[in-house]
Amino acid sequence: MMGRCFELTLFVLLVDGVFGDVVTVPVMEGDSVTLNTGVTKQQHDKILWYFNNTRIALINGHPNTSCLYDGEGGRFRDRLKVDYESGSLTITDIRSEHAGRYEAELIRSESSGKRQSLNRNRKCDSTKITQKISSTHDDTIKIFSVIITASLSDQETKAEPQMEKRASNLSSGLSAGAVAGIVVAVLLVFAAAAAGVIYYGKLNAGRGKDKGDYEGLAKEEEHTQNV
Missing domain, CATH: 1.20.5 (Single alpha-helices involved in coiled-coils or other helix-helix interfaces)
Known part of the structure; x- marks a missing residue:
């Protein structure tokens, strides 16, 4: 993997009650990507991040009341970073297993019912697997489709065997x-x-x-x- 680390940041404004379009994000394997909702987040608002309908981050505004999840098979272990003020999500050292659908759900502090129950979840269990439930009209969701591309070093490595194979085919003919x-x-x-x-x-x-x-x-x- 190349030593450099390219960080791609997306600024997408979320409007209450509106489902945003899917934003396609191509990322080179081994790099980092930051998904930024651009939302104006209040102190007690919550942002939930999901990967393929499985929760990978709960942002309450403070690390003590937030949680980062490893995801299925531990694919996100030690790879996630969040901004507790803006709610942005960063995935580091991207691999092919991280390609997929990422969703950001904003829950306003004045919301009630099932959303308020999140306030009582003070202890973070990073191994917990929580599936996404259907959203109601007062939730705001932004969707990203992350696509992983091969790094330059991998492309060069793949090209060398092809050249050797062609030379071998020529001689064997x-x-x-x-x-x-x-x-x-x-x-x-x-x-x-x-x-x-x-x-x-x-x-x-x-x-x-x-x-x-x-x-x-x-x-x-x-x-x-x-x-």
Whole structure:
């Protein structure tokens, strides 16, 4: 995994009584992502975060009255961080198992009934598995769809075997006879080139000798005439 850590922050305004559109969030594997509702949260308001309908965070505004859950199979253990004032959720060191649907539910402090029962839940049990219940009209929900993409190092690692495989396929496509034929052809080319060099060398040497003999005869004839 690459040492760098890219943090993607989404600011999405939630309006009471309105279900927001699903926001698609692509995140590179190994990075961190922050999902920020952008909601104006009051001191005693609560924000519940769910992953695929399983609760992963209860934010009451203070760590003593809040809770972060490990999730099914402990997939979120030591990976979650929250902002107790804004209610934003951060998932660190993203893996493929963290891809999915994230929902933020805002519960106003003036709400009653089942929501007020959350005030009595002072003790945090991070291993507890709580499924999402149907929301009523006075809850506000924002939905994120987190998609995990491969890191650059993983892409390079996957590309290397592909190149090796192609080279192997190329070599394996040639029979032993074909390989031997190629080797013989290469040797013949080199032998022909060497023979050509030797031939032209001897030819040039012969021309030089003939030229020397001619010049010698010419000088001898000239000397005879002078005498």
